[in-house]
Amino acid sequence: MGDPLYEKIYALVRQVPTGRVTTYGTVAKIVGGCTARMVGYAMAATPEGSAVPWQRVINSQGMISPRGVGLGSLIQRQLLEEEGVVFDPAGKIDLQKFGWPEQDSPAGPYQEKLF
């Protein structure tokens, strides 16, 4: 917790509303001064006990990055589905719809999930 950069990344991820997802590149761009790789590393370094919804951070392809081995990706997918995120048959997320920050104000059913 000595790096403001990490704190900024975590703070930003925490601001991602339920039912929404963002990409590493987006986070890196908003935070500034860091790259997507750094964000990914920061997420990897995020302990489970933290209040950071790391599962809402995915890659630019709208897919869950395979975490080496293990069921981590499956858990991530389950968490997102529980939040209302819809996965394509290919296991991809429609960033046009669930991407954050949203480019539009669809006022969809996810807004009810806020709070």
Place this chain on the structure above:
DNA sequence: CCTATGACTGGTC
């Protein structure tokens, strides 16, 4: 200090 590696990205083949 140097090398290897990784939850990424974009472009090329």
Place this chain on the structure above:
DNA sequence: TGACCAGCCATAG
């Protein structure tokens, strides 16, 4: 559509 390469920077050994 899928595989490969180079750039990116922090962390670990």
